[in-house]
Amino acid sequence: MPLYLYGVVRPDCALPADLTGVGPDDSPVRTVAVSDGLGAVVSELDGEQPLEGRDVLAHKRVLDEVFTACTVLPFRFGTVAQDDEQLQTELEAHAGDYLETLQMLEDKVEVEVTASYDEDAVLGEILAARPDVRELSRSTQGAPEMRSLVELGEVVAEEVDRWRDAELARLVDRLAPSSSGYAERAPRQDAALRAAFLVARDSLPAFDAALGDLARETQGRYAIETVGPLPPYSFTGADWSPARREE
Amino acid sequence: MAVAYGSRGPNSSGLYEVLDLILDKGLVIDAYVRVSLVGIEILTIDARIVVASVDTYLRFAEAVNRLELGGGQDQQKPGVPELLSQGVEGGARSKAKGALSGAGETISNALPGGGDQDQGPGLMDRAREAIGDKLGGGEQETGEDAGDEGDRQAQPQSGQSRRGPGPSAGRAPREERRPPQRRGSR
Numbered sequence: 001m002p003l004y005l006y007g008v009v010r011p012d013c014a015l016p017a018d019l020t021g022v023g024p025d026d027s028p029v030r031t032v033a034v035s036d037g038l039g040a041v042v043s044e045l046d047g048e049q050p051l052e053g054r055d056v057l058a059h060k061r062v063l064d065e066v067f068t069a070c071t072v073l074p075f076r077f078g079t080v081a082q083d084d085e086q087l088q089t090e091l092e093a094h095a096g097d098y099l100e101t102l103q104m105l106e107d108k109v110e111v112e113v114t115a116s117y118d119e120d121a122v123l124g125e126i127l128a129a130r131p132d133v134r135e136l137s138r139s140t141q142g143a144p145e146m147r148s149l150v151e152l153g154e155v156v157a158e159e160v161d162r163w164r165d166a167e168l169a170r171l172v173d174r175l176a177p178s179s180s181g182y183a184e185r186a187p188r189q190d191a192a193l194r195a196a197f198l199v200a201r202d203s204l205p206a207f208d209a210a211l212g213d214l215a216r217e218t219q220g221r222y223a224i225e226t227v228g229p230l231p232p233y234s235f236t237g238a239d240w241s242p243a244r245r246e247e
Numbered sequence: 248m249a250v251a252y253g254s255r256g257p258n259s260s261g262l263y264e265v266l267d268l269i270l271d272k273g274l275v276i277d278a279y280v281r282v283s284l285v286g287i288e289i290l291t292i293d294a295r296i297v298v299a300s301v302d303t304y305l306r307f308a309e310a311v312n313r314l315e316l317g318g319g320q321d322q323q324k325p326g327v328p329e330l331l332s333q334g335v336e337g338g339a340r341s342k343a344k345g346a347l348s349g350a351g352e353t354i355s356n357a358l359p360g361g362g363d364q365d366q367g368p369g370l371m372d373r374a375r376e377a378i379g380d381k382l383g384g385g386e387q388e389t390g391e392d393a394g395d396e397g398d399r400q401a402q403p404q405s406g407q408s409r410r411g412p413g414p415s416a417g418r419a420p421r422e423e424r425r426p427p428q429r430r431g432s433r
Contacts, residue, residue, distance in 0.1 A: 059269060
């Protein structure tokens with residue numbers, strides 16, 4: 001029977017007994033010990049069954065439970081091993097990597113931070129700093145051609161990108177003392193920036209305080225939202241950066 | 248700050264907030280993402296291409312022109328709480344929810360009536376169409392054996408390095424499995 005995979009854990013990871021998993025059969029979720037020091041949270045899944053939207057919820061629900069009990073490297077949604085043997089082979093082949101990552105993520109959580117800005121204020125700053133953009137803007141008023149509007153918008157979009165990079169760098173700097181790393185994430189709006197931070201559980205109060213300080217200092221220039229603590233979805237691979245600490 | 252800041256608890260993450268994390272991040276080993284999730288993948292791509300499209304350029308141009316014409320920064324601006332209630336909560340959120348339920352419909356439309364049916368090329372074709380429509384066509388993976396148990400990873404271009412078609416039993420090395428390497432800070 002194929003196994004739906006939720007995460008790599010240590011083999012002693014204990015789960016709630018009534019936890020059910022992805023798929024239509026309410027298959028029980030269990031921890032299988034795979035090799036020395038490594039295990040996986042799995043449930044059986046009929047390979048012929050299509051997954052549905054509610055299975056995404058089930059995946060999230062299981063990982064939320066696992067995450068409260070154990071350090072876990074979450075699998076991406078839809079990850080299925082053909083059978084026990086395949087899972088075993090995979091984990092054993094890369095046991096060193098998995099163990100190292102588990103150790104690195106021990107007692108750490110992911111927190112998503114979104115900073116939303118007043119877009120007019122940002123654009124106003126850009127206009128104030130760039131006479132050429134003001135000129136371009138004036139030249140497109142009246143009966144603008146599509147081409148010149150796109151040109152104007154493109155210049156502004158580049159500036160917005162630059163602005164976002166600078167703001168992100170500031171956010172990352174301020175949160176560096178209380179976080180272990182970060183990964184930039186695609187924002188859902190233009191006038192926003194979003195990043196995932198890796199935070200040690202016992203640094204969460206300091207992390208929150210740093211965000212609060214930042215929000216106060218900027219006097220409502222932007223609004224900060226956080227989501228988490230979450231399982232470390234963004235930190236299982238290589239695509240993140242460690243926090244810069246003061247030497 | 249008056250908004251959601253500080254309201255953090257173990258359950259403070261809704262599905263939408265973590266949807267792209269669940270679908271885009273995390274370990275991948277020999278695996279396949281079921282084609283029935285195409286609708287949701289499209290949703291995350293929608294979220295990703297907000298920036299750098301012509302629409303965005305035009306919107307920026309319009310906004311800048313409005314500011315420049317209206318005297319720029321001197322004009323009265325709505326406060327951040329209002330902006331948030333309009334923009335973040337009202338706009339993005341509700342739009343997101345709409346898109347999510349849209350994705351749900353896409354899924355149920357794409358799915359055959361019961362799980363016991365064979366999902367042949369019909370499903371794949373519809374899925375490809377859906378992706379093609381969203382992305383302007385021509386960017387979807389070409390599948391040579393679309394009927395292969397219905398379990399193919401339709402692969403929209405997402406800018407993410409995602410492993411190729413995955414239903415084969417063979418195991419291919421993948422690049423995302425390695426533990427994080429300490430990279431230089433940006």
